[in-house]
Amino acid sequence: MDFKTAKATLYIDLENKEILGDIEYSFDVLKETDSIKIDAPNAKFDYLRLNDAEYLLDLPNMPKFVGKIGGANLKPSKNNILSFKYKVKPNKAFYFLEKEESHQVWTQGQGKYTSNWLPSFDDMNEKIEFDLSIIVDNKYKVISNGKLTRVEKSKGYNRWYYNMNKPMSSYLVALAIGKYDKKVEYSKSGVPLEMYYYPEDSLKFEPTYRYTKQMFDFLEEEIGVPYPWQNYKMVPVKDFLYAGMENTSLNIYSDAFVVDSIAFVDKNFVNINAHELAHQWFGDLVTATSGTHHWLQEGFATYYALLAEKDIFGEDYYYWRLYEYAQELKAQDEAGQSTYLLDPKSSSTTFYKKGCWVLHMLRERIGDTAFKKGVKKYLKKHQFKNVNTDDFITEIEKASSEDLSGFVNKWLVSSELHYNDLKKRFFAHKAIVKTKNGIKIDSTASRSYYPINCEGHEQICKVFLLDSNDSFRNAKIVEQLSEEHISKSTFFTKDIKTRQAIAQTLTDIPSELKTDYESLLNDKSYITIEIALFNLWRNFPEDRAKYLNQTKTIIGFNDKNVRILWLTLALITEDYEPDNKSKYFKELTGYTSAQYGFEVRQNAFQYLDQIQACNNSCKDNLKQATTHHNWRFKQFAKSLFGKK
Ligand SMILES: [Zn+2]
Numbered sequence: 001m002d003f004k005t006a007k008a009t010l011y012i013d014l015e016n017k018e019i020l021g022d023i024e025y026s027f028d029v030l031k032e033t034d035s036i037k038i039d040a041p042n043a044k045f046d047y048l049r050l051n052d053a054e055y056l057l058d059l060p061n062m063p064k065f066v067g068k069i070g071g072a073n074l075k076p077s078k079n080n081i082l083s084f085k086y087k088v089k090p091n092k093a094f095y096f097l098e099k100e101e102s103h104q105v106w107t108q109g110q111g112k113y114t115s116n117w118l119p120s121f122d123d124m125n126e127k128i129e130f131d132l133s134i135i136v137d138n139k140y141k142v143i144s145n146g147k148l149t150r151v152e153k154s155k156g157y158n159r160w161y162y163n164m165n166k167p168m169s170s171y172l173v174a175l176a177i178g179k180y181d182k183k184v185e186y187s188k189s190g191v192p193l194e195m196y197y198y199p200e201d202s203l204k205f206e207p208t209y210r211y212t213k214q215m216f217d218f219l220e221e222e223i224g225v226p227y228p229w230q231n232y233k234m235v236p237v238k239d240f241l242y243a244g245m246e247n248t249s250l251n252i253y254s255d256a257f258v259v260d261s262i263a264f265v266d267k268n269f270v271n272i273n274a275h276e277l278a279h280q281w282f283g284d285l286v287t288a289t290s291g292t293h294h295w296l297q298e299g300f301a302t303y304y305a306l307l308a309e310k311d312i313f314g315e316d317y318y319y320w321r322l323y324e325y326a327q328e329l330k331a332q333d334e335a336g337q338s339t340y341l342l343d344p345k346s347s348s349t350t351f352y353k354k355g356c357w358v359l360h361m362l363r364e365r366i367g368d369t370a371f372k373k374g375v376k377k378y379l380k381k382h383q384f385k386n387v388n389t390d391d392f393i394t395e396i397e398k399a400s401s402e403d404l405s406g407f408v409n410k411w412l413v414s415s416e417l418h419y420n421d422l423k424k425r426f427f428a429h430k431a432i433v434k435t436k437n438g439i440k441i442d443s444t445a446s447r448s449y450y451p452i453n454c455e456g457h458e459q460i461c462k463v464f465l466l467d468s469n470d471s472f473r474n475a476k477i478v479e480q481l482s483e484e485h486i487s488k489s490t491f492f493t494k495d496i497k498t499r500q501a502i503a504q505t506l507t508d509i510p511s512e513l514k515t516d517y518e519s520l521l522n523d524k525s526y527i528t529i530e531i532a533l534f535n536l537w538r539n540f541p542e543d544r545a546k547y548l549n550q551t552k553t554i555i556g557f558n559d560k561n562v563r564i565l566w567l568t569l570a571l572i573t574e575d576y577e578p579d580n581k582s583k584y585f586k587e588l589t590g591y592t593s594a595q596y597g598f599e600v601r602q603n604a605f606q607y608l609d610q611i612q613a614c615n616n617s618c619k620d621n622l623k624q625a626t627t628h629h630n631w632r633f634k635q636f637a638k639s640l641f642g643k644k
Helices: 199-209 212-223 270-279 295-313 315-334 348-366 368-382 389-400 405-413 419-426 458-467 471-480 489-493 496-505 511-522 526-539 541-550 561-572 578-590 598-610 616-625 631-643
Strands: 002-013 018-029 044-050 077-088 094-099 102-107 127-137 141-144 147-154 157-163 175-178 181-186 192-197 232-237 244-247 250-254 286-288 385-387 432-435 438-441
Touching: 102 232, 127 141, 127 175, 141 157, 175 232, 181 199, 192 199, 192 212, 212 270, 212 295, 212 368, 244 270, 250 270, 270 295, 286 295, 286 368, 295 315, 295 348, 295 389, 315 348, 315 419, 315 471, 348 368, 348 389, 348 405, 368 385, 368 389, 389 405, 458 471, 458 489, 471 496, 489 496, 489 511, 496 511, 496 526, 511 526, 526 541, 526 561, 541 561, 561 578, 561 598, 578 598, 598 616, 598 631, 616 631
Parallel strands: 002 127, 192 232, 232 250, 286 385
Antiparallel strands: 002 018, 018 077, 044 077, 094 102, 102 175, 127 157, 141 175, 147 157, 181 192, 244 250, 432 438
């Protein structure tokens, strides 16, 4: 049985949180059979037609629907049509949310199965061209896979027609519904880059989508295969399960990554965007046949995202991130939890970070030209199909004329990390050297990272810090120095990340550094402001009102980190605006409600718990949070609720 196309019309009932669907599948029969299998665990069917004949449905009540068409012997044939109507109230993979008194809907197919809302195929080896048309209340925008060809209007409703022209696995089918505006840019090759945002976030548009076009152009050039889909859409959603998801031509991502230009410094969408974009080739164009080859998706997306970031932030950044990935792998190894890359049960650290390292090492070994040639051939040969690790290695071996079996055994099949090999080859350890003129970084060898170890070398590190402008290393050094070594006013003249590291390390503020430390409140970093406000408030009780007045209008990240801390401190600071205390308390408690994203709620719950002020309305919200669809938040709420 070979399924070719699916044309689905879905009516999304926002009030009843229900979907009414009508689907037409076309397929070829390759071998005579008497049954057709489509996954649809919770759908109710009320009509089914095969070619010209209508069939009565007698569906067994099974966890996975297997539709048996009574007595239909299907002989080998082309272009058969199977159509049916269904109704479903999805309990996963499709989420109905409220956001500021309006609705929002989004889907998540990977790990959850699209068949929970769209009868389709849980097996990712079945690739189909899905064309969705979606009917919904005309107050909302609809975004789905492929190209929007038209919007039909009818009393209070719009019907949005999306069209794909290439096949994909069912887990990559997606839609998002909500109140959105969008701006479109075009890549060098002419692909529309559609960037969606909430209407109230127009000022956050630029920092959120900064570098999108540059990364797109870079990846198309670097990978050497044209972007395979009609457009690339990016849509932020509330309470998402992950950071982002690479649905075909549609990156749905957490709105926690919607940032203003101050937030950008500490947290931004760049890496997530590049990662999901890289998946459009590695994952969507070629899809792993099974979990055993999952690294062909995650390792590649992690590696290519890092290459795109190298193009923006430079080589130091690139090698520093690789070094950090290696430290994560090392920590996993030391905890006795190393897994091998081709183990379908590997941790994400292995799939993402070790996968990335494998590609980095492979390229270092065979050179840029052979690597790029092999990757290009691999994609071209298997495009719109499924792949395994051999398919990739075969092309790389051909392109490089090298036998890679030793490499594969050591890095893909063995669960041993071989950290010392990485260290010897990629990290130099005599980072700081003494010269006639003082102390500097040894940069005689390139293409690697130089970690700086200050243990036992505090004086050298201090001297280095005094005249270094290397912001990566400065921050790393400050993190390793103890408070007594940081107590130097000149360190405050450094860049924003070094100052942030000072704020984090120096929690007991010596009085001679008070003025310097106060200047941190003016830094353009919400992390620095949050930490500095708390530490100043704690160290200098006599100036609490001054610090609170100075930071009164700052909200912070989308999780309102500064505002929620501010409200808490304002409430517990005696004599601070006594007339406004009940207003502030109401605002803080209000942030625990489901109207807000779970990140905001989690902050509010935490602070209210710390000041023992979670009242009945807060407790009700907490109880409700224990059933949230985001399992991390749910766990958090459950453990806090258990305390109460
Ligand atoms: Zn990924």
